[in-house]
Amino acid sequence: MPSFVQVDDSKRRKIAIALAFIGMLPSPLPLTWLHKFFLGDYLWGGIYLLLAPTLLPKVACCLEGIWYLSQSDDTFMSRFPQAGALLPKAPDTAAAQHKQAQATQLAAVALRDVEQLRQEGLITEQEFEQKRRQLLGEQVGEQKIKTAKVRQSESGSRAGIDANTASVDDWLKLPGLSIHQAHTLVALTQRGVQFNCVEDVAAALALPIQQVEPWQTILKFCYYEADSELEPTAVDVNTATAEDLATVPSIDLFLGRAIVHYRKDGPYQDLANLQDRLRLNTEITVELLHYLRF
Secondary structure (H helix, E strand, O other): OOOOOOEOHHHHHHHHHHHHHHOOOOOOOOOOOHHHHHOOOHHHHHHHHHOOOOOHHHHHHHHHHHHHHOOOHHHHHHHOOOOOOOOOEOOOOHHHHHHHHHHHHHHHHHHHHHHHHHHOOOOOHHHHHHHHHHHOOOOOOOOOOOOOEEEEOOOOOOOOEEOOOOOHHHHOOOOOOOHHHHHHHHHHHHOOOOOOOHHHHHHHHOOOHHHHHHHHHOEEOEEEEOOOOOOOOOEEOOOOOHHHHOOOOOOOHHHHHHHHHHHHHOOOOOHHHHHHHHOOOHHHHHHOOOOEEO
8 A cells, every 4th residue: 555645735736736737748548637636526537538539638737737826825725625635634733723822811811810819919919920920831839739549440340430431421320419410520520630539529529428439339430549548628618718728738828819709709619610710720620629618
């Protein structure tokens, strides 16, 4: 099977021009159909092949070659979008550029929020500068992230529900789970939160462990070995002060004040709602699973 090199759109017009003029050349085999097949116009390619014994296809090749030559690359590709369809296209960077644009837009929004907090006197100039530098990608300190050893649950023989890819309908198969709770869990996983154990699911739903233990035989997930055996004390995110929230791992005084500030728009419904309103990243959201209650 022949291997093709990648050809971008700017070169496809040139290939079509070359094939059209090649069709004019005298040859024991008809070549007038080549450019038509390259453009994906197989019907006319077949007609040119049938008329090969006459001069008409050669005249048409000359005229079409000149026509292609007079067009810009964009005009040519808009008229012949199937040009070189069998050739592999060059890597498309549009997705990467879109992702970068989204990240830039989110950073700009976050900067405006930080500026608003500074103007309202909720943060100091020093805290503002620190957060501004963090949003701009500079290295300011290191965020403490829990290290975890992840291993696959030894439940491969069970036909269960993957906790990290489950849909709302999948979650509703668990006994006692409401549709609101199912939507909350799906919203968290869609934002990148990974459930490593049933304790994570219980924390996300603010449920006692005893209530979710029966789900252990249904759910499948990876879980971590905690680096501390101490049971965390959950803080009520809707009543705690900024200082109380700052005692929670991954929440500094700045984030605590922001949580209190945006609480004026209404109480936080759940962890997913908190993540949305504070624009928290996935790592921080996972860290907060066991330390907040709603």
